[in-house]
Amino acid sequence: MIHVEHLTRRFHDLVAVDDVSLDVAAGEIVGFLGPNGAGKSTTIRILTGFLPASSGRAEVAGFDVATDSLRVRERLGYLPENVPLPPDARVDEYLEFRARLKQLPAGGRAAARDRVLAACGLGPMRRRIVGQLSHGYRQRVGLADALLGEPPLLILDEPTAGLDPGQRQEVLDLVAGLRGQRTVLLSSHVLSEIEHACTRVAIIQRGRIVAQGTKAELEAGAGRRGEVEIRARGAGERLAAALAARGLSPRRETDGDACVVRLPEDGAGARLLADLVREGLPVDSFRPLERSLHDIFLELTRSPAP
Amino acid sequence: MRRTVPTLLWRELESLFFSPLAYIVLTVFLVLSGFSFVWALKGSAGVVADTLAIFLGDGLLFWVLLSVVPALVTMRLVAEERRTGTLEVLLTAPVRDGEVILGKFLGALVFQAFLWAPTLVYVRILRGYGALPDTGQLVSSYVGIACATALLTAVGLLFSTRTSNQIVAAVGALSFNVLFLVVPALVREERFGVLQRLLSAVSVTDHFAGSFSRGLLDSGHVAFYVAGTAGVLVLATRSLEARRWR
Numbered sequence: 001m002i003h004v005e006h007l008t009r010r011f012h013d014l015v016a017v018d019d020v021s022l023d024v025a026a027g028e029i030v031g032f033l034g035p036n037g038a039g040k041s042t043t044i045r046i047l048t049g050f051l052p053a054s055s056g057r058a059e060v061a062g063f064d065v066a067t068d069s070l071r072v073r074e075r076l077g078y079l080p081e082n083v084p085l086p087p088d089a090r091v092d093e094y095l096e097f098r099a100r101l102k103q104l105p106a107g108g109r110a111a112a113r114d115r116v117l118a119a120c121g122l123g124p125m126r127r128r129i130v131g132q133l134s135h136g137y138r139q140r141v142g143l144a145d146a147l148l149g150e151p152p153l154l155i156l157d158e159p160t161a162g163l164d165p166g167q168r169q170e171v172l173d174l175v176a177g178l179r180g181q182r183t184v185l186l187s188s189h190v191l192s193e194i195e196h197a198c199t200r201v202a203i204i205q206r207g208r209i210v211a212q213g214t215k216a217e218l219e220a221g222a223g224r225r226g227e228v229e230i231r232a233r234g235a236g237e238r239l240a241a242a243l244a245a246r247g248l249s250p251r252r253e254t255d256g257d258a259c260v261v262r263l264p265e266d267g268a269g270a271r272l273l274a275d276l277v278r279e280g281l282p283v284d285s286f287r288p289l290e291r292s293l294h295d296i297f298l299e300l301t302r303s304p305a306p
Numbered sequence: 307m308r309r310t311v312p313t314l315l316w317r318e319l320e321s322l323f324f325s326p327l328a329y330i331v332l333t334v335f336l337v338l339s340g341f342s343f344v345w346a347l348k349g350s351a352g353v354v355a356d357t358l359a360i361f362l363g364d365g366l367l368f369w370v371l372l373s374v375v376p377a378l379v380t381m382r383l384v385a386e387e388r389r390t391g392t393l394e395v396l397l398t399a400p401v402r403d404g405e406v407i408l409g410k411f412l413g414a415l416v417f418q419a420f421l422w423a424p425t426l427v428y429v430r431i432l433r434g435y436g437a438l439p440d441t442g443q444l445v446s447s448y449v450g451i452a453c454a455t456a457l458l459t460a461v462g463l464l465f466s467t468r469t470s471n472q473i474v475a476a477v478g479a480l481s482f483n484v485l486f487l488v489v490p491a492l493v494r495e496e497r498f499g500v501l502q503r504l505l506s507a508v509s510v511t512d513h514f515a516g517s518f519s520r521g522l523l524d525s526g527h528v529a530f531y532v533a534g535t536a537g538v539l540v541l542a543t544r545s546l547e548a549r550r551w552r
Contacts, residue, residue, distance in 0.1 A: 048398040052550050069550070074400040084391030088324035100313040101399045145395070 001026045001153055001183040002047065007056035009042050009207075016042040018207035019056070024200075026152070027180050031194030032187040034204035035301050040187040041081050043204070044157050047185070048078050060153060074103075077151040081158045081187075083142035087131025091122060091141055094130055095148060102149045116144040119174065135162040143171065154184045160193055172197045191297050201293070203300050210300045215293050228269055230276070231258040231285040239281055246272070260289065310401045314409020315416065322379070322417045331378055335371060335421045342367035343428045354437040361428065362447035363519025369511065372454055373483035379417055380462030381476035383410045384546065388470040403546045407463065407539055414459050415452075422451060443521035450518025453531035454510055458483055460538035467545040487511055508534075 002024035009017040017039045024030045034040050045051040047058055049069035058065045060072040086094065092113060099109045117123055120140040125133065130141060139162065146154055156175065160168040176197040178184055188194055194201055195215060202212035211218055232239040236256040243250040243261050250259035263269055273286045322328050343361050350356035362368060387393035396406060432439055462479040469475050490509035493502050506512050517527040 045394070049550070050394055050398050066550070070400055070402060073398055076398070078395075078398045080391065080394050080398075082391060084395055086321065086390075086392055088321055093320075097313065097317050098399065101310055101396075101401055103310070103400065142395075 001028075001061055002185065003059040004043075004047070005057050007043065007046060007058055008054050009039075009046060009051065010054045015207050017046070017053070020204070020207070020209050022202055022209060022212065024183055024185060026183050028200055029175065029179050029184040029186060029198045031198035031201040032185055032204065033189070033191065033194050033201055033297060034187075035189050038189075038204045038301070039207040040189075040204055041157055042207075044078075044080075044155055044185070044187060047072075047155060048076060049073055075152050077146035077148065077154045079142045079146040079154075079156045079159050081161065083138050085130045085138055085141055087129070089130050090126075091128055091130060091133070092117070092126040094141065095144060098145050099148055104149050112148060112150075116147045119147060120144040121170065136164065136167045139163055139167075139171070143174070150182075152182060154178070154182055155187075156184065157187045158189070159186065160188065160190070168193070191294055195293060203297060205301045211296065218293060218296055227260050227262045227289045228272075229253070229258055229260050229285070229287045229289055230273075230283060231287075232276075232281050233257050233284050235282055239276070239283075242276060242279055242281060246275075248272075257284075310405045311409045311412070314401070314406060315412045318383070318410050318413025319416060322413060325382070327378070327382070328417070331375065332421060335375060336424060338367055338371055339425050339428075342371070343425075352437075354432060354439050355443060357432065357437075358429075358439050358443055358447060359519045362425075362451065363514060369487060372451070373458060373487055374480060375418060375421065376414070376455060376458040376462045377465075377476050377479035377483060379414045380459055380466050380479065381472040382466070383414060383463055384466040385469050385472040385475045389472075397546075404543045407467075407543045407546060411460060411463055411539060411542075414463065415456060418455050418459065419452075422448070422455075440521060443519075446518045446521050446523045449523060449528070450514050453518070453528060453535075454514055456535045457510065457531050457538065460535045460542065461486075464538055464542040464545060467542050 002022065004020055004022040007017055007020040008015065020039070020043055022043075032040050032043070042051065046053050047060060047065055049065050049072055052066060061075045063071040063075075065072050089097065095113045095116065096109065099113055104112055117126055120143050122137070122140055122144055125137055128137075130138065133141065139159065143156070143159060146156065154175075159175070160171050163171065172193055175184055175186060179199065184197075186194065186198060200212070200214050201218060203210050230239060230243070234257065236252060236258065239257075240250045240252055240259050243259055248261040248264075250261045252259055263272070269286070269288065273283065276283050342365050345367065346357045346361035346365055349360050349365075360368075384393065387396060397403070429439055429444060458479075461482055462475070465478040465482070466472070466475040468478070487510055490505040490512060493505055513527045513530050517524040
């Protein structure tokens with residue numbers, strides 16, 4: 001549904017999006033995760049046709065976003081960051097306007113509007129003026145607009161920003177409920193939201209995609225590249241000495257029986273285990289330490305600027 | 307068939323009438339047009355044709371209204387949407403930039419029709435006193451007002467697409483309108499040669515005075531305004547599209 005190749009966007013000297021490549025299959029809910037200012041919104045604005053890329057290309061539903069922008073927008077429901085809405089319109093009148101703009105057939109417009117009003121919990125607010133709504137309800141109006149007309153692709157830029165925990169959960173449940181029915185690109189800087197709703201994650205930092213995959217793929221990948229915990233019951237001292245002799249700088253665990261070491265390369269684990277057993281160490285367990293998505297996110301996004 | 311332009315026009319009208327500025331403009335317009343009518347009556351010594359010519363074409367207040375009102379009505383059309391961010395929501399909907407410009411332009415034009423409509427009351431007043439205005443002169447004057455308003459509204463809209471500050475848009479459009487109206491009048495003498503002929507050819511006031519306020523519907527003058535309006539609207543569309551250029 002989304003295919004992005006080497007996308008770059010510069011604003012004078014600032015490279016906001018740097019050689020981003022990304023694929024999102026139909027029916028997937030992909031989390032676009034990164035700290036504030038990482039380049040999420042700029043990438044999204046390019047995908048929606050609002051901004052051009054400096055180089056690279058992006059396709060949505062098979063249409064180039066630069067040359068076939070209108071066709072892309074016909075298939076897109078978009079919730080921008082901060083949900084800009086006209087303050088003077090009533091909720092239902094605004095959604096009616098948007099339904100007309102999206103060329104929904106006259107016969108089905110009222111039903112479509114009522115469906116999104118109900119889905120977003122806006123029924124009691126339908127006659128309220130948008131400018132008088134709380135931030136949470138404004139967010140819902142923006143989401144209702146994005147859902148209007150059941151577009152095959154939803155791009156939601158920070159859809160839960162400014163919501164209280166209950167409202168946040170409702171929005172995430174709503175998005176999670178779309179799994180398999182729509183394609184969703186959900187941008188956020190809050191990891192727990194992405195974990196809750198998304199089938200796959202792309203992490204962006206300083207304009208570059210630094211990791212992407214399912215949660216399990218990212219954790220497993222991080223674990224293989226990471227550390228192992230080796231446990232030798234009653235032989236913690238000998239274990240630490242054996243590891244130190246191999247230049248591995250072991251870190252003793254608090255129970256004294258286990259050590260944690262960072263492996264120098266992939267595949268070194270099996271050799272190390274065989275050597276330790278050959279030396280007669282009573283190795284009870286040899287476990288790659290998997291890092292949680294939280295750890296991976298922090299590690300990737302806290303790395304110092306180049 | 308795409309019906310986005312009427313949708314945008316209607317939304318623009320709703321938005322204009324919701325804004326307090328609309329009612330300020332409406333009130334000031336009514337007061338100034340009232341003054342303008344009294345001035346025209348006094349200046350024409352009761353000759354109906356002259357009264358209409360001054361009120362709807364030759365009077366200074368008429369041109370003040372014609373140059374200021376479009377700049378005020380159009381200043382927020384795109385600039386305010388850009389400032390508040392709603393432009394992003396609008397332009398990521400399945401709507402062409404040209405349709406956005408046309409919808410907003412027509413919305414502003416219809417709003418100004420509401421402003422000018424009450425001036426018909428003055429014609430009714432003249433009839434009440436037994437002075438019968440010439441229908442041809444009346445119709446051609448209002449056609450001229452529509453043409454000139456359309457051109458200056460398009461200019462205002464163009465300025466509004468270039469900034470996110472509606473005051474900047476208004477000042478830009480107003481400055482342009484004043485230059486557009488005043489400069490040709492300053493070089494009216496023959497000694498300016500080509501410059502005089504060139505500025506006269508593009509002068510909004512010359513085209514107006516030579517035709518509409520005299521009761522003449524000259525297709526050449528109408529074509530000047532229609533072509534000028536269309537040209538400026540194309541520029542406004544290109545200006546809005548410019549954000550998509552690499």
